[in-house]
């Protein structure tokens with residue numbers, strides 16, 4: 001029939017009702033051997049092997065994944081897909097293809113690096129138009145909190161009413177002209193509006209302060225350490241200290257109860273993290289993420305002129321990376337995000353190697369699961385932790401309560417992967433984001449191969465292939 005045809009193009013699997021089984025299914029109650037029943041895009045049962053009676057399964061298709069891990073799909077709350085306006089940097093089609101190939105089933109797009117930035121109902125509409133029928137995974141949007149709308153509660157309300165899942169602001173220049181930085185008054189006012197909607201504010205927490213080098217001309221711009229000195233930990237610490245001066249309002253009974261502050265891409269695992277822990281201890285509604293590149297790389301190993309590693313805040317020394325891992329394992333850092341922030345290769349200035357002038361941003365979207373796993377193994381990272389950092393916590397941050405777990409009633413957003421399988425990110429490895437050459441992960445050996453990715457029951461990626469139709473859904477807050 002017609003509808004059958006349509007289904008097969010959204011999914012590599014011509015079934016609406018089926019079971020997937022494996023010896024390792026990660027549920028909220030732990031790892032089980034058993035099966036997951038999917039019907040109409042939703043998980044309708046999760047059954048242990050011993051309870052899975054033959055008659056139950058005989059009627060519908062069963063896909064047996066053997067010992068591969070079945071886990072909730074990843075929810076990436078921080079990615080820049082640069083569409084519309086800078087789709088030569090990335091774009092919804094290539095970005096969501098990379099996401100699907102990496103086991104990411106939901107992606108929340110940042111409001112900047114597209115042109116225009118997403119700061120109003122009109123600009124959100126442009127995003128929605130650009131994404132419609134061009135996304136392989138589910139996509140939601142953060143709106144921008146900028147000086148233009150921050151002190152105007154009806155402007156902010158109209159942006160929130162239009163469906164952004166929350167807001168994002170910068171405490172330092174963003175590098176994007178139509179996305180200026182906010183001060184603490186803007187943030188405070190923004191939180192009071194967000195409180196009514198119970199949606200979060202995500203903050204890029206760095207503040208411009210004196211750099212540790214008096215005269216940049218004395219320093220080699222091809223040396224990573226020169227760049228590192230221009231954005232010392234005091235930038236993060238100063239911004240976070242200032243930010244946390246207004247988060248007490250988010251406590252129960254506070255004037256902005258219901259609002260939440262989420263600090264994006266934390267790099268400094270020392271004083272900045274201590275401040276966050278202290279605020280959480282007092283009951284402020286605060287969470288923090290870091291990104292795989294801060295956990296995988298260290299300043300010491302960044303080659304001269306290799307601007308693929310440039311991002312802000314910067315990747316710091318190995319001792320800081322150890323502390324970040326400690327904070328992950330202790331639960332002091334709540335979750336992970338990619339901060340996939342690509343550009344066109346020309347702007348990375350790879351032949352110049354000038355760290356001070358190159359575009360800042362790491363390209364990683366497709367690799368975050370194997371990177372987290374590969375670099376985390378030495379710290380004893382478990383599958384439960386990976387699912388908490390990448391699915392459970394981020395889905396809650398974004399208010400997406402139908403996502404983030406293999407449980408009855410949730411969307412059938414699922415990644416099937418083989419943690420033990422190693423691969424080299426060499427020229428032969430298919431990479432789906434637009435500009436693989438600017439990724440700092442190229443040439444690495446990783447462990448953890450994505451076998452299949454399901455979005456609302458559609459098999460959107462399997463055996464190295466993508467579904468031919470882009471049937472991801474737009475996630476608009478209501």
Ligand SMILES: NC(=O)NC(NC(N)=O)C(=O)[O-]
Pocket residue numbers: 080112113174175176204265310311312313339341360361362
């Ligand atoms: N304009 C940007 O995308 N900036 C991004 N750049 C990074 N992280 O280097 C970011 O998230 O701050």
Ligand SMILES: [Zn+2]
Pocket residue numbers: 204264265312313
């Ligand atoms: Zn940022």
Ligand SMILES: [Zn+2]
Pocket residue numbers: 078080110339341
């Ligand atoms: Zn970012």
